[in-house]
Amino acid sequence: MRQIITALALLAVALPVLAETTAIVGGKVHTVGPQGTLENATILIENGRIQAVGAGISVPNGANTIDASGKIVTPGLFSPVGRLGLVEVGSSAGPVDSEQRGEMFTAGFDVADAYNPRSTLVAVNRIEGVTRAAITPSPAYPDDAGSYGHVLSGLAAVVNLGDDDVLDRRGAAMVVTLGESGSAFADGTRTGAWLVLRNALDEALDYRDHKGDFERGMRRDYMHSIADLEALQSVLTGTTPMLVNINRASDIEILIGLAAEYGVRPVIVNGAEAWMLASEIATARIPVILGPAQNLPGNFDSLNARRGNANILIEAGVTVAFADSLSLTHNARNMTQSAGNAVGDGLEWDAALRAITLSPAEIYGVSDDVGSLEPGKAADVVIWPADPFELSTYPDQVFINGVAIPMKSRQTLLRDRYMQTSSDLPPAYRD
Amino acid sequence: MLAAIGLLVSACDKAAEDEAATAYSSRYEALPGGTTLITGATVLTGTGERLDDADILLRDGKIVEVGMDLSADGADVFDASGKWVTPGIIDVHAHLGVYASPGTESHSDGNEMTAPVTAQVWAEHSVWPQDPGFVTALAGGVTSMQILPGSANLIGGRSVTVKNVPGRNVMDMKFPGAPHGLKMACGENPKRVYGSRGQAPGTRMGNVAGYRAAWIEAVDYRDKLAKAEKGQGEPPMRDLKLETLVGVLNGEILVHNHCYRADEMSIMLDVAKEFGYKVTAFHHAVEAYKIADLLAEADTCAAVWADWWGFKMEAYDGIRENAAIVDLADACAIIHSDSAIGMQVLNQETAKVMGAAARVGVDIPPERAIRWITSNPAKSLGIDAVTGTLEADKMADVVIWDGDPFSVYTRPERVYIDGALAFERGNEAVNPTTDFTLGTATGGAQ
Numbered sequence A: 001m002r003q004i005i006t007a008l009a010l011l012a013v014a015l016p017v018l019a020e021t022t023a024i025v026g027g028k029v030h031t032v033g034p035q036g037t038l039e040n041a042t043i044l045i046e047n048g049r050i051q052a053v054g055a056g057i058s059v060p061n062g063a064n065t066i067d068a069s070g071k072i073v074t075p076g077l078f079s080p081v082g083r084l085g086l087v088e089v090g091s092s093a094g095p096v097d098s099e100q101r102g103e104m105f106t107a108g109f110d111v112a113d114a115y116n117p118r119s120t121l122v123a124v125n126r127i128e129g130v131t132r133a134a135i136t137p138s139p140a141y142p143d144d145a146g147s148y149g150h151v152l153s154g155l156a157a158v159v160n161l162g163d164d165d166v167l168d169r170r171g172a173a174m175v176v177t178l179g180e181s182g183s184a185f186a187d188g189t190r191t192g193a194w195l196v197l198r199n200a201l202d203e204a205l206d207y208r209d210h211k212g213d214f215e216r217g218m219r220r221d222y223m224h225s226i227a228d229l230e231a232l233q234s235v236l237t238g239t240t241p242m243l244v245n246i247n248r249a250s251d252i253e254i255l256i257g258l259a260a261e262y263g264v265r266p267v268i269v270n271g272a273e274a275w276m277l278a279s280e281i282a283t284a285r286i287p288v289i290l291g292p293a294q295n296l297p298g299n300f301d302s303l304n305a306r307r308g309n310a311n312i313l314i315e316a317g318v319t320v321a322f323a324d325s326l327s328l329t330h331n332a333r334n335m336t337q338s339a340g341n342a343v344g345d346g347l348e349w350d351a352a353l354r355a356i357t358l359s360p361a362e363i364y365g366v367s368d369d370v371g372s373l374e375p376g377k378a379a380d381v382v383i384w385p386a387d388p389f390e391l392s393t394y395p396d397q398v399f400i401n402g403v404a405i406p407m408k409s410r411q412t413l414l415r416d417r418y419m420q421t422s423s424d425l426p427p428a429y430r431d
Numbered sequence B: 001m002l003a004a005i006g007l008l009v010s011a012c013d014k015a016a017e018d019e020a021a022t023a024y025s026s027r028y029e030a031l032p033g034g035t036t037l038i039t040g041a042t043v044l045t046g047t048g049e050r051l052d053d054a055d056i057l058l059r060d061g062k063i064v065e066v067g068m069d070l071s072a073d074g075a076d077v078f079d080a081s082g083k084w085v086t087p088g089i090i091d092v093h094a095h096l097g098v099y100a101s102p103g104t105e106s107h108s109d110g111n112e113m114t115a116p117v118t119a120q121v122w123a124e125h126s127v128w129p130q131d132p133g134f135v136t137a138l139a140g141g142v143t144s145m146q147i148l149p150g151s152a153n154l155i156g157g158r159s160v161t162v163k164n165v166p167g168r169n170v171m172d173m174k175f176p177g178a179p180h181g182l183k184m185a186c187g188e189n190p191k192r193v194y195g196s197r198g199q200a201p202g203t204r205m206g207n208v209a210g211y212r213a214a215w216i217e218a219v220d221y222r223d224k225l226a227k228a229e230k231g232q233g234e235p236p237m238r239d240l241k242l243e244t245l246v247g248v249l250n251g252e253i254l255v256h257n258h259c260y261r262a263d264e265m266s267i268m269l270d271v272a273k274e275f276g277y278k279v280t281a282f283h284h285a286v287e288a289y290k291i292a293d294l295l296a297e298a299d300t301c302a303a304v305w306a307d308w309w310g311f312k313m314e315a316y317d318g319i320r321e322n323a324a325i326v327d328l329a330d331a332c333a334i335i336h337s338d339s340a341i342g343m344q345v346l347n348q349e350t351a352k353v354m355g356a357a358a359r360v361g362v363d364i365p366p367e368r369a370i371r372w373i374t375s376n377p378a379k380s381l382g383i384d385a386v387t388g389t390l391e392a393d394k395m396a397d398v399v400i401w402d403g404d405p406f407s408v409y410t411r412p413e414r415v416y417i418d419g420a421l422a423f424e425r426g427n428e429a430v431n432p433t434t435d436f437t438l439g440t441a442t443g444g445a446q
Helices: A002-019 A120-126 A179-183 A190-209 A211-215 A226-236 A249-262 A274-283 A309-315 A329-344 A349-354 A358-363 A410-418 B002-023 B133-139 B188-195 B204-229 B240-249 B262-275 B292-298 B322-328 B342-359 B366-373 B375-380
Strands: A021-030 A037-046 A049-054 A064-067 A072-075 A077-079 A087-089 A094-096 A130-135 A152-160 A167-177 A242-246 A266-270 A288-290 A320-322 A381-384 A397-400 B036-044 B050-059 B062-067 B076-079 B084-087 B089-094 B142-147 B155-163 B181-185 B254-259 B279-284 B301-304 B333-335 B398-401 B412-417 B420-424
Touching (some): A021 A381, A077 A358, A120 A329, A120 A410, A130 A167, A130 A358, A167 A179, A167 A226, A179 A190, A179 A242, A190 A249, A242 A249, A249 A274, A274 A288, A274 A309, A320 A329, A320 A358, A329 B342, B089 B342, B089 B366, B089 B375, B133 B142, B133 B420, B142 B342, B142 B412, B155 B240, B204 B262, B262 B279, B262 B292, B292 B322, B301 B375, B322 B366, B333 B342, B333 B366, B333 B375
Parallel strands (some): A288 A320, B301 B333
Antiparallel strands (some): A072 A381, A152 A167, B036 B050, B050 B062, B398 B412
């Protein structure tokens, strides 16, 4: 009897393993890895991980086989900035969990615990191929009570858009706002914003070097809380990147100097005038996250905004990640349109795909795990019926950590309800 | 005697109105152009037709003919084989010039947020023609657009339709003969702006009460004018606000109503019914797909985004198929921008909807979809008799694309406005540069 139970137990363990093997066969696979692009290739997925990628790979018996003949297969898309899962309705409805006001925290504000994997935005974006996202705190402009945010908005996280184990990395970046936007949080001056940042870094250094004295009350008080100063420690070691919202070329020049001085690792976000300093940014190994369509000045910081910014930077060797050009978190999915437009403006197709998959993964230090189709990486895979950058293309199936997600969102439900033109019932009585 | 004086005063008022019309009327003059023959193109006419390997002849600012194997002496011949040709793109929802780039506080001229009903203001009196957005829109194929006041007010003022040829002032750009529009707004914006000041409207029901009160005044003003016209009493003193509203009641000014939710659009159709005016188009209309049949019945257009949603509660039910479902119901679908960035790619926004519709088995071919950004907006602006399609005698507002306009990789190669070459990709000798962009590193059209 005991033996039988053991055998049954083994069976119970063995069966799900078999069921968790998936083979996507026959597609044109853009690995964005060393294997490049493979025709008629197989991707073998076991336990949520990519086991093998290549042509002529044998599919194990019992594997769930998905025919992708004639289809395009890419890694899942990585949204490089935004508030997915932190915001539902931005204006007058909430929740908005990306913004922090008041005196309690600046650098130490961490958005990770506010992420909601059941947000309607998650399904809307993942069925269109977005499988990972950096979720970033945003600078809070004054509310009705006049309370506003900070030059240091706090800590970003990396999440996957699946249903389980959604938090990939807490404290994935420190978000900073400088330039004209940052001046709003520093007595209205650009210089003030730089001083706030420098002071925060200086205090964090002082705290690091004199922690014992500080704890014994033998060190001066700091303007920042201990939580803030602790959060800055990995920024000072260059482990955690510093996402800097910045546009003007002269500010970028200052940033390059500051990065060298403190040994911090900045990532430029927006960077409207970054193209003017492409070689300097490349030399300083500073990545840029941008929406390639932003070609008009929002203010004088982006006076020289132009189309082609992204392509000039990539050409110079800068690591670039594309966001949706209108920076609307709800439509992070439109990063494929960004990629397609960059190609239309002359970028190589493969480089554009990299800018929405592997490059953002590298920026956040998670490229060992995601961003390309390589053995050992998480199985975030998208099967497209045609060129994914074309505006009329929508995914057939999206996998996140090897799980085929339901290709449904609140939007597809609304669509299906209102396309039932044959029903005489009021909509509320339809599906 | 009194009656006679009344008549005289009325006549003077009439003269003043005519004078006003002259005072602010279009002084647009087309750029110099010659005779152009575009040959061998895939042509989407905007009438729902597609012609392969077709020619188009432009002369004296007009389309002479669209057909096969055309010829013309002395024409500048452009070989468009492998390329596509469409009517000029028309954006029914622009704020260029009234919310110009750079978007500084000094450029915030689109919302007269000082009272919920400001029908007396005209957007054209805010338009800054040096907005670099006109040039980037041109590079995206936009040849005409409607510039609207913002949506803070229940009734925000008159819109203006312009040709996208930057001039020294708005009169240089005004589309000849185009009627004015009236911007109205439903929903969250007016109630938030005024409610937060403890002022009416503070609710959606307050919004509706506000529209009705304004129309009651307008009807009264119209009736007084009519009576005075017949010699029955003094004409009222000229009132710019009511003059605009009476223009709507008389069908001379077209209503463009910012409204997101299906329930609110339905109510606005009833407000129109109560006072005897027509809603020409709902703008944004993210829930138009829920009432496509009502829109078809009312002959009201839905001017929508391809995919904006969720940035506010009334936009929560936005779906990509919105325009397609409206079109399927034989209502008038329009893709609009409300954005200086989005305006540059209205063709791409349209393509997203085509793909979304195809996903559920609804085939919308290019010749049908192009109407959403050409002839349908022209209709909603009351300029469809003269532009919006490629037909003989219409204005030669034409875009030559370097491929299928619904591909993300395609760009406008040439843009003609009234037969003149207004833009050519990569040709700085042709392309305009606003004063504002002079001396910047980017220069002209990007």
